[in-house]
Amino acid sequence: MNRFAELLDRLAYEPGRNNKLRLITAYFRKVEDPDRGYALAALTGALSFKHAKPGLIRDLIAERTDPVLLSRSAPSPACGGGSGWGQAASAVPEGEPPPGSLRDPTSPASGRGDESRRSARHNNPPPPTLTEVVITLRTLGKSELPRQLARWLDELDETGRWALLKLLTGAMRIGISARLAKTAAAALGDKDPHDIELMWPGLAPPYLDLFAWLEGRGEKPVNLDPAPFRPVMLAHAIEDADFAGLDPSDYIAEWKWDGIRVQAVCGRDPHGHNVVRLFSRSGEDITKSFPDLLPSLHLPAAIDGELLVVRDGRVQTFNVLQQRLNRKVVSPKLTKDYPIHLRAYDLLADGDNDLRELPFAERRAKLEEFVRKLGDVSIDLSPTIAFDNWQALAAARADPADAGAGEDAEAVEGVMLKRRDAPYLPGRPRGQWWKWKRDPHIIDAVLMYAQRGHGKRSSYYSDYTFGVWTKSEDGEQLVPVGKAYFGFTDEELLQIDRFVRRNTVEKFGPVRHVVHEPDQGLVLEVAFEGLARSPRHKSGVAMRFPRINRLRWDKPPREADRLETLERMLKAAATNKVLVTSGGG
Amino acid sequence: MHGSSPRMTAKNRGKPAYITGMRPQDILMPVPAGLCCKGGAFHIDPVRPVERAVITHGHSDHARAGHGAVLATQETLDMMRLRYGDNFARSTQALRYGEEVRLGGVTIKFHPAGHVLGSAQIAVTCNHTCIVASGDYKDAPDPTCAPFEVVPCDVFITEATFGLPVFRHGNAADEVKKLLASVALFPERAHLVGAYSLGKAQRVIALLREAGYDAPIYLHGAMEKITHYYESRGVALGELRSVRGTKKADLAGTITLAPPTATSDIWTRRFPDPVTAFASGWMRVRARARQRGVELPLVISDHADWDGLTTTIEATGAGEVWVTHGQEDALVHWCQTKGLAARPLDLVGYGDEEESETLLPGEEAEA
Numbered sequence: 006m007n008r009f010a011e012l013l014d015r016l017a018y019e020p021g022r023n024n025k026l027r028l029i030t031a032y033f034r035k036v037e038d039p040d041r042g043y044a045l046a047a048l049t050g051a052l053s054f055k056h057a058k059p060g061l062i063r064d065l066i067a068e069r070t071d072p073v074l075l076s077r078s079a080p081s082p083a084c085g086g087g088s089g090w091g092q093a094a095s096a097v098p099e100g101e102p103p104p105g106s107l108r109d110p111t112s113p114a115s116g117r118g119d120e121s122r123r124s125a126r127h128n129n130p131p132p133p134t135l136t137e138v139v140i141t142l143r144t145l146g147k148s149e150l151p152r153q154l155a156r157w158l159d160e161l162d163e164t165g166r167w168a169l170l171k172l173l174t175g176a177m178r179i180g181i182s183a184r185l186a187k188t189a190a191a192a193l194g195d196k197d198p199h200d201i202e203l204m205w206p207g208l209a210p211p212y213l214d215l216f217a218w219l220e221g222r223g224e225k226p227v228n229l230d231p232a233p234f235r236p237v238m239l240a241h242a243i244e245d246a247d248f249a250g251l252d253p254s255d256y257i258a259e260w261k262w263d264g265i266r267v268q269a270v271c272g273r274d275p276h277g278h279n280v281v282r283l284f285s286r287s288g289e290d291i292t293k294s295f296p297d298l299l300p301s302l303h304l305p306a307a308i309d310g311e312l313l314v315v316r317d318g319r320v321q322t323f324n325v326l327q328q329r330l331n332r333k334v335v336s337p338k339l340t341k342d343y344p345i346h347l348r349a350y351d352l353l354a355d356g357d358n359d360l361r362e363l364p365f366a367e368r369r370a371k372l373e374e375f376v377r378k379l380g381d382v383s384i385d386l387s388p389t390i391a392f393d394n395w396q397a398l399a400a401a402r403a404d405p406a407d408a409g410a411g412e413d414a415e416a417v418e419g420v421m422l423k424r425r426d427a428p429y430l431p432g433r434p435r436g437q438w439w440k441w442k443r444d445p446h447i448i449d450a451v452l453m454y455a456q457r458g459h460g461k462r463s464s465y466y467s468d469y470t471f472g473v474w475t476k477s478e479d480g481e482q483l484v485p486v487g488k489a490y491f492g493f494t495d496e497e498l499l500q501i502d503r504f505v506r507r508n509t510v511e512k513f514g515p516v517r518h519v520v521h522e523p524d525q526g527l528v529l530e531v532a533f534e535g536l537a538r539s540p541r542h543k544s545g546v547a548m549r550f551p552r553i554n555r556l557r558w559d560k561p562p563r564e565a566d567r568l569e570t571l572e573r574m575l576k577a578a579a580t581n582k583v584l585v586t587s588g589g590g
Numbered sequence: 591m592h593g594s595s596p597r598m599t600a601k602n603r604g605k606p607a608y609i610t611g612m613r614p615q616d617i618l619m620p621v622p623a624g625l626c627c628k629g630g631a632f633h634i635d636p637v638r639p640v641e642r643a644v645i646t647h648g649h650s651d652h653a654r655a656g657h658g659a660v661l662a663t664q665e666t667l668d669m670m671r672l673r674y675g676d677n678f679a680r681s682t683q684a685l686r687y688g689e690e691v692r693l694g695g696v697t698i699k700f701h702p703a704g705h706v707l708g709s710a711q712i713a714v715t716c717n718h719t720c721i722v723a724s725g726d727y728k729d730a731p732d733p734t735c736a737p738f739e740v741v742p743c744d745v746f747i748t749e750a751t752f753g754l755p756v757f758r759h760g761n762a763a764d765e766v767k768k769l770l771a772s773v774a775l776f777p778e779r780a781h782l783v784g785a786y787s788l789g790k791a792q793r794v795i796a797l798l799r800e801a802g803y804d805a806p807i808y809l810h811g812a813m814e815k816i817t818h819y820y821e822s823r824g825v826a827l828g829e830l831r832s833v834r835g836t837k838k839a840d841l842a843g844t845i846t847l848a849p850p851t852a853t854s855d856i857w858t859r860r861f862p863d864p865v866t867a868f869a870s871g872w873m874r875v876r877a878r879a880r881q882r883g884v885e886l887p888l889v890i891s892d893h894a895d896w897d898g899l900t901t902t903i904e905a906t907g908a909g910e911v912w913v914t915h916g917q918e919d920a921l922v923h924w925c926q927t928k929g930l931a932a933r934p935l936d937l938v939g940y941g942d943e944e945e946s947e948t949l950l951p952g953e954e955a956e957a
Contacts, residue, residue: 015772017876074920078754078756463858
C-alpha cells in the first residue's frame, strides 16, 4: 500500500504527461503481481467498494479526535480547503495519533525522539499491501468495515492514509486518465497502447495475463468482448499552404459537428443477446450517461459519429449538449428535455465484418445502407457537402446555413475533409483526414492578472486573466471575462513574462496584478469558440476555449473591446443568427 | 536549598506578600520588543534594537542587527556577522552550551535546541524559579547540529509553528530517499531543492550524504557563504559546487540546493527540465505545495512536529507553558487538557523563516 501511496503522491504533483507515464511504468516494473494489477485497476477506475461511504469515515473521525483540535485544524490550510471527502481525507489521517504510534511521554526526549517514535512504530503490524486492502474491502461485511478501516489507518503513514481514502472513495483526482494508465502499462512491454485498449473489456483485475504478456512470459490475451472499443482516427488541422498539394476530387467533405465524438458499438454475446456500449474518443466507456440512445443501437455494428442534442429536428449547440455531460444520474426529465442523437459518419464494423481496411468511400456507402436498415429517428447520416473546388468549399464553410446545414448551422464548427481512399487508421495519420474549422470569434481584451504556470512553465507567468471595458458606478472599468494559458508562441511568452514582471502593481499570493489603465497595459487579441451566459462570472459571460491569438502592443488599452460587444454576440446567438466576429480594429 | 525562599530576600522585605512572591512573569515578560527580563536587563530574540540582547539562533526573525550588546553561541554570532557584516552589534559575548553567566539578578545557561547549528535554549533562573525559552527547536535527529536537550524547568516557553495534530513530520531520511528515487528515474533532468539557506540546506545535503549519495551537490550563490561556514565548523558535506558558470547540459542528473524563492524564478531556466522539490514541514499541506508549483514536496522540518511539541512539554516537567509563535491556541488547549497552566504570549515578529526568506541585497546577484 505504501508503494502505491507513494506513486499516487508523486503523480498528484507531476504536471508532465510523459513524466507521469514514466512514474507509472517504473512502478509496474518494480512492483510484483498482484499488487501492480490492483494499482492499474485503481488508476483505470475499475475498482469500487459498495460499503465504503462518507458517513463511515466521518464517524471514525468523530470517535478518534479531540473536537477542539479538529475544528482548529479544519479551517487551517492544513486541510487544503475543499469539503466533504476532501476534508475528511485530510482530517482523518492526520487527526489524533493512533494509540500505537504515540511516543511514550515518559521516555526522555533526549534529542533522539525520532528514534523512540520509530521503534514504537516498529511494534505495529506492518502496513497492509494493496492486494490485502482490495481483497478485504471486497469481501468484508458492512459491520466489520469500520474496525478494519481504523486498523489500517493506524498502520499506515500520512501518505498511506491519504491514498487509502482515495481508494475507498474511488475518485483518485490526480489527473490520470484510464488511457494514460493503460499507455504506461503498454510501455512496460514496448507494446501499442491500442492493443491494450482492444483487449481491455475482456480483462479483469489484477490483470495477471496482461502483465505476463507485457513481460513476454505469456500469450497475448484474447478479447472475448462482443462490443470492444476500436482506436479512433483523428484529423489534422488544415493550413492555407496545405491546399496547394491537395486535389479536391480526392476528398469527400462533411460538416464538422460541434458535439462529442463517440463510438457506438453493438455486438452479440454467446447467448445471442445484444451488448451495447458507447465509448468516448479516448476509449472511456460512457454508456451509462446515455441510456436513452441504447435501444436505437439494435443491430450489431460499430459506428463512428457525433453525439448531439436534437430538439424538434434541430441540432442544438454545444452549450445545450453540455447539460448531458458528466452526469452521474440521468433522470427521465433530462432525457426528455435534452434528447440525445447520434449523427453517424463512419462504419467500422458491420455485424462480424471488420470494415476498417476498406477505403472511406466504400465504408460510407455501407454506412448509408446500414443507417437505412436501422431506421431509427435517433440515428442519422452526417450529410456530405457538394463542392468542385476549394473556393466552393470555403464558401460553404463561411456560410453553412446557405450550403445545406440550414437551421443546424449553429452547431457546425467547420468542415471535415476525408480522402476517398483512406482506410480507417488509428491515431492521426498524415494527409488522410483534415479539419477546417470556422474562424474563431475574436475580441481585444486587456491583461489584468497573471499567474505562474506549472511544470516547464513554472518560472513563467503564463496564465492570464483578461477583461473588457464596461460602465460602472465608478466610471469606465475593466471586468474580467476569461482566462487563457495558451495560443502564444514561445517568443511571445517571453515577451509577456517580461511585461508582467516589469508592470506588476500588486501581488496577491501567486497572482500578480498587472497594470491595466486606459493608457497603460497590454492588449491581448483573444480568440474563442463560443459564448455562454454564466452567473458564476462577474461579467455574466463565459468563453469557450479562449486562447491568446496575438499581442497588440500597438493598441492602447482604452481601445480594447467592451462588454456590450460580448452581450451583442450572446443576443445574436439567442436569436439564432450566425455570430459576427467583432472588429479586432 | 539555602533556606531562603524568595519572600525572605532583603530586597523584598517589608513589601506586601502578594507582590513579593516571585512570579514567573516577574522574571520574563512579553513586551513589544520581545521577551524582556527586567532583573537581568536584557531581551531574548528582540525584534527591535535593544541595549542587551540574548539570541537563540541565527535565523533572521530571531537574530536582527542593531543591538547594543549581544550574547549568543559562537556559531550564532558568526552567522550574524556573515549576514549583517562586522558591525551588526556594538559588542558581543559568546556562551557555550552548559556554560552559565550571571546577568543582574538572574542566571543564564545555554542548552542545545537542535534547530540549526548553534541554536540554543536559554534557561533563565531567578530565586530557584527556572524558565526555559526554547526559541525554535526540534527533537528529531539532525547530523548538522547538536541534539536537542530536555531541560527540566518550572516554565517552558515553546514555539508552536506546527502546533496542530495534522502536522507529523515523519522520518527525514525517507523523504531524501524519495528525492534520490526521482533523480534515478529522471537522469536527464535537474533536481532543484528549495531549502532555507541557513540550516535546512545543510541538513538536506548531510542527509543525502548519509543516504550514500556521493556525487557533487550544486549550490545557488546565496547558499555558498553559510554552507562553507558549516563546513568550517566541522560539518562534513562532501563535494560542493557552484551552479554559477556550470553548463546547462552538465546539470542533468544533478541535485542543486537553492533558496525557496529562487526555485520558481527566472534563475531556474539555466537547468534542463528541472524537477522542483521543496524541503519544508509545510509540505505536509498539499494545497501549499501545489500553490507553490512544487512537484516533489519533501516533508523535512527544522521545527518540532505535534508529537515533538507535546512530548517535549511533558518531558520538561514544567507546570506552566507559554506558547509563542505559530498555532498557539491549539497547543494551549492541549496543555489545559493535560492539567498544565498555559497561555499564549502574543509575541509578534516571528514567523516561519522558510516562508519569508528574502535574499539579502547582493545575494541574488551572486546567484
